[in-house]
Amino acid sequence: MSTPSTTTYVLRGVRPYGTDPVDVVLADGVVAAIGAPGTVEVPDGAHEVGGDSGSDEGLVLLPGLVDLHTHLREPGREDAETVFSGTRAAAAGGFTAVHAMANTTPTQDTAGVVEQVHRLGEQAGWVDVHPVGAVTVGLGGEKLAELGAMADSAARVRVFSDDGKCVHDPVLMRRALEYVKAFDGVVAQHAQEPRLTEGAQMNEGVVSAQIGLTGWPAVAEESIIARDVLLAEHVGSRLHVCHLSTAGSVEIIRWAKGRGIDVTAEVTPHHLVLTDELAREYDPVFKVNPPLRTAKDVEAVREGLADGTIDIVATDHAPHPVEDKDCEWSSAAFGMTGLETALSVVQQTMVDTGRLTWADVARVLSENPARIGRISATQGRPIAVGEPANLTLVDPAATRAVDGAAQVTASANTPFQGMELPGRVVATFLRGRATVLDGAPVDSTSTLEGATR
Numbered sequence: 001m002s003t004p005s006t007t008t009y010v011l012r013g014v015r016p017y018g019t020d021p022v023d024v025v026l027a028d029g030v031v032a033a034i035g036a037p038g039t040v041e042v043p044d045g046a047h048e049v050g051g052d053s054g055s056d057e058g059l060v061l062l063p064g065l066v067d068l069h070t071h072l073r074e075p076g077r078e079d080a081e082t083v084f085s086g087t088r089a090a091a092a093g094g095f096t097a098v099h100a101m102a103n104t105t106p107t108q109d110t111a112g113v114v115e116q117v118h119r120l121g122e123q124a125g126w127v128d129v130h131p132v133g134a135v136t137v138g139l140g141g142e143k144l145a146e147l148g149a150m151a152d153s154a155a156r157v158r159v160f161s162d163d164g165k166c167v168h169d170p171v172l173m174r175r176a177l178e179y180v181k182a183f184d185g186v187v188a189q190h191a192q193e194p195r196l197t198e199g200a201q202m203n204e205g206v207v208s209a210q211i212g213l214t215g216w217p218a219v220a221e222e223s224i225i226a227r228d229v230l231l232a233e234h235v236g237s238r239l240h241v242c243h244l245s246t247a248g249s250v251e252i253i254r255w256a257k258g259r260g261i262d263v264t265a266e267v268t269p270h271h272l273v274l275t276d277e278l279a280r281e282y283d284p285v286f287k288v289n290p291p292l293r294t295a296k297d298v299e300a301v302r303e304g305l306a307d308g309t310i311d312i313v314a315t316d317h318a319p320h321p322v323e324d325k326d327c328e329w330s331s332a333a334f335g336m337t338g339l340e341t342a343l344s345v346v347q348q349t350m351v352d353t354g355r356l357t358w359a360d361v362a363r364v365l366s367e368n369p370a371r372i373g374r375i376s377a378t379q380g381r382p383i384a385v386g387e388p389a390n391l392t393l394v395d396p397a398a399t400r401a402v403d404g405a406a407q408v409t410a411s412a413n414t415p416f417q418g419m420e421l422p423g424r425v426v427a428t429f430l431r432g433r434a435t436v437l438d439g440a441p442v443d444s445t446s447t448l449e450g451a452t453r
């Protein structure tokens with residue numbers, strides 16, 4: 001863990017969870033004071049944030065965002081992203097913690113590799129990095145990885161996933177669910193029945209039939225989720241469903257929760273807004289797993305997120321270098337970036353439409369993912385005096401045009417290229433230290449420490 005900041009900050013006239021304006025003082029890594037504007041005692045030399053900036057709406061203060069599903073690519077694909085570049089992008093997007101998926105090379109399937117990723121995260125210092133452990137050795141789907149050793153390691157792994165691949169063998173899935181109970185872990189499933197998706201390129205439906213690409217049917221996702229919630233119930237364990245994308249999947253989760261099954265689910269920002277119609281241009285930037293679905297599915301996942309059936313939004317930030325995306329659709333890699341656009345997409349689809357409040361956004365992008373990842377001792381905390389100052393300051397009235405080349409991530413495969421999105425992250429604080437100020441990553445914190453403005 002990075003040491004708490006020695007710089008003191010005062011956030012002027014900011015609105016916690018979108019409520020009435022207050023001043024907030026950050027000192028010694030914690031929230032030191034909160035009070036009506038002008039009433040709190042501000043320590044000498046405090047660095048001011050907010051105040052003149054922002055619009056009539058004022059800046060909204062949220063707990064630092066927590067991503068349960070990020071691909072940082074290191075070790076192995078440093079040409080796409082590194083722990084440093086990916087976590088710097090995360091901070092720019094308002095995150096203070098990310099869970100780093102296990103499909104690296106070598107795979108994050110031993111204590112040694114997860115400890116390496118954890119250490120790289122600490123050295124980078126942008127966000128807390130919590131490595132996800134692989135469920136099976138090399139994501140091979142044949143032999144359980146050393147889940148206990150990863151849980152007991154310095155990385156304290158609690159989330160296990162073969163993401164990118166589905167744990168399709170029901171016996172292995174059952175054993176994994178049983179095993180993680182010993183350390184209060186969770187199995188995060190990439191629900192994709194492999195036989196039903198052989199050669200699949202996009203959602204199976206009207207569009208795939210018209211443009212002649214092999215379809216990936218909704219049932220390939222839904223059949224695995226249905227099986228897994230029943231397995232979780234049978235062994236009394238905890239299941240998390242990655243990037244749920246279909247109306248049927250929402251129904252299954254709703255049913256399972258109604259039955260008392262310990263299941264949580266995530267939706268990605270892209271599945272909240274984009275549809276398979278985008279495949280018509282054959283631009284591989286829209287190629288992703290699970291695929292973009294139909295407008296009916298988009299409506300169902302929004303409804304599921306609004307009514308709590310879906311617990312969280314997770315980015316599934318999946319950076320790929322140009323040569324893996326700028327090619328024919330069928331040979332392009334699956335995946336799209338998301339860390340720097342997630343909050344804006346949630347604002348556009350859920351807040352600006354009146355379906356979620358900012359307090360709900362704090363729940364689905366910070367509190368719930370922290371709880372599922374078992375990091376809520378330090379992340380996803382309430383905004384209150386004495387709590388660790390992991391915070392995000394957003395200007396909801398700002399708009400910006402997305403430009404992949406100008407983003408902080410090392411890859412440019414954003415599906416929102418050229419689109420005008422609402423909201424801008426103005427500042428991010430990790431244990432009271434500014435990682436982002438004036439909308440830009442603070443690269444040399446040492447020059448800022450102790451400085452006033």
Ligand SMILES: NC(=O)N[C@@H](CC(=O)O)C(=O)O
Pocket residue numbers: 071103163164165190287288289290316318319334335336
């Ligand atoms: N989502 C994707 O399309 N790709 C992810 C893997 C995954 O999340 O399944 C990747 O690692 O590139």
Ligand SMILES: [Zn+2]
Pocket residue numbers: 163164165190242243289290
């Ligand atoms: Zn996946």
Ligand SMILES: [Zn+2]
Pocket residue numbers: 069071101163164316318
């Ligand atoms: Zn993923």
